Amino acid sequence: MLNLLEQLAKWSRKRSPWVYHINASSCNGCDIELVASLTPRYDIERFGAILVPSPRHADVLVVTGVVNAQTKDRLRRVYEQIPEPKLVIAVGACATAGGVFKGCYNAGQGVQDVIPVNMFIPGCPPRPEAIMYGVLKLLGEVK
Amino acid sequence: MSEAFIERITKLAADTKAKTSKPRKGETFVEVDQSNVRDFISRLVNEVHVLHLSTITGLDLGQNFGVIYHFTYDRDWVQVKTLVPKTTPTIKSIVDIIPGAILYEMEIHDMLGLTFEGNPWINQKLLLPDNWPADLPPPLLKTSKPAEIRKRLHLEVEKK
Numbered sequence: 001m002l003n004l005l006e007q008l009a010k011w012s013r014k015r016s017p018w019v020y021h022i023n024a025s026s027c028n029g030c031d032i033e034l035v036a037s038l039t040p041r042y043d044i045e046r047f048g049a050i051l052v053p054s055p056r057h058a059d060v061l062v063v064t065g066v067v068n069a070q071t072k073d074r075l076r077r078v079y080e081q082i083p084e085p086k087l088v089i090a091v092g093a094c095a096t097a098g099g100v101f102k103g104c105y106n107a108g109q110g111v112q113d114v115i116p117v118n119m120f121i122p123g124c125p126p127r128p129e130a131i132m133y134g135v136l137k138l139l140g141e142v143k
Numbered sequence: 144m145s146e147a148f149i150e151r152i153t154k155l156a157a158d159t160k161a162k163t164s165k166p167r168k169g170e171t172f173v174e175v176d177q178s179n180v181r182d183f184i185s186r187l188v189n190e191v192h193v194l195h196l197s198t199i200t201g202l203d204l205g206q207n208f209g210v211i212y213h214f215t216y217d218r219d220w221v222q223v224k225t226l227v228p229k230t231t232p233t234i235k236s237i238v239d240i241i242p243g244a245i246l247y248e249m250e251i252h253d254m255l256g257l258t259f260e261g262n263p264w265i266n267q268k269l270l271l272p273d274n275w276p277a278d279l280p281p282p283l284l285k286t287s288k289p290a291e292i293r294k295r296l297h298l299e300v301e302k303k
Contacts, residue, residue, distance in 0.1 A: 070273065106272065
């Protein structure tokens with residue numbers, strides 16, 4: 001009985017990944033592509049993914065932008081508010097490795113230095129297809 | 144740019160002992176002494192009616208700081224440049240002439256450590272992070288070291 005309930009929870013989690021998006025000092029390029037993947041043309045909502053306004057309702061955290069001194073602690077605080085189990089996706093060149101800001105006095109070298117990341121989607125900015133491919137591939141690996 | 148307009152600026156520059164040049168079409172470059180720059184700008188605004196300050200640029204030129212005020216008038220540029228020695232890094236603010244200059248001056252103070260005398264917000268941070276250590280030199284000086292600043296801001300992570 002317990003096993004069945006666990007399976008049901010897993011199944012429903014896989015089919016409704018609620019996404020919270022945080023902009024850790026992004027230039028807005030990746031954010032626009034993320035919003036484009038929600039539009040009717042790409043329609044990521046047909047896989048059950050919706051953007052939620054609070055990290056406490058989310059299963060998936062999408063981070064865009066290079067992490068700097070100002071956003072580092074705030075990003076960690078948002079990550080800690082997401083209930084388990086949680087997944088983190090780093091979208092864009094800045095979030096994966098620092099991008100054009102790498103080596104700057106105020107910029108880190110990607111999200112993985114601050115919080116654990118499950119999926120990197122590179123690109124400047126990545127196309128909506130790439131973001132959807134990343135999200136679906138990640139959900140396919142959730143066992 | 145009308146000829147009359149250029150003439151007025153050239154005349155104004157001659158009054159304040161400034162050098163003018165025309166690096167390219169539609170652009171007038173004026174080099175003013177630090178003691179005359181406030182006078183020049185106030186007359187530029189009040190007499191020639193060049194009202195729009197596009198931005199202020201701060202430069203690290205080794206011995207001196209460079210400050211360039213970029214004005215636009217119709218489709219033309221008027222650039223006003225002045226030098227401030229690094230030994231006395233203060234210049235008079237132009238906030239009372241152009242109130243919009245307040246943020247540009249704060250930015251230059253953050254990035255280069257140049258103080259604008261008379262700007263009411265000059266001691267507040269605009270772009271630097273909240274946890275910026277007070278003893279660090281301004282980040283955009285040529286002598287500052289990004290790797291050390293990153294270490295102080297806890298942004299460097301030791302890779303295993």
